Amino acid sequence: MPYFIYRILPPRRLEKVTDKRTFGEASIEAKALRASTDLPAGGTVKVVFAADETEAERLLAQARAKEPGLAGDE
Numbered sequence: 001m002p003y004f005i006y007r008i009l010p011p012r013r014l015e016k017v018t019d020k021r022t023f024g025e026a027s028i029e030a031k032a033l034r035a036s037t038d039l040p041a042g043g044t045v046k047v048v049f050a051a052d053e054t055e056a057e058r059l060l061a062q063a064r065a066k067e068p069g070l071a072g073d074e
Contacts, residue, residue, distance in 0.1 A: 003047050004056040005030055010042040014057055017045075 002019040003026035009015060017033060020026040026047045033045045050056035 001049060001051050003049050004053065005033070006046050006048065006056070006060060007033070007039065008044045008046055008060065009040060012061070014060055016053060016056075019053075023047075023049075
């Protein structure tokens with residue numbers, strides 16, 4: 001399965017950049033994109049491991065649960 005690289009632009013618009021065969025390649029690409037001046041304010045870059053583009057977008061669209069035990073959870 002490939003690693004998909006996406007730009008996530010406000011308001012939650014997904015833009016596929018590319019896909020890579022290994023995590024190392026995907027990580028290097030994502031770091032370069034994050035450092036780029038082309039990324040608009042409020043935008044982010046994510047790497048997701050998925051079977052195909054449809055699954056990658058489904059995973060990125062899911063709301064993530066807040067992790068227990070973080071400061072302020074008292």
